[in-house]
Amino acid sequence: MIPLFGIPIVTIFFKFFELKCKWILNIFHWLGKYSLELYILHVLQKNSFFYAANICGCDTIEVRRILVITALLLSFALCVPIHDLIDKQIAKSKLK
16 A cells, blocks of 8 residues: 555656755756666676676675675766666667
């Protein structure tokens, strides 16, 4: 029942406190804009890192935690340039 009403309640909350929580809304807007790139990048990097760690024989919980954090940070750093690159490729394909 909570998931059904959770998103509308949060939406109403942010609309009600829009002036006070503008920075939170900006963060959500940014994450929504780049969500696909963030998801794909972190999954690809995490799986590549896990595969490399498995080959090296250092596949432990501590190493996995570090690799997940590294994949997330790299995804945040690379998502905007990759999003721009995708937009340029789409624009080129529309011109042809």
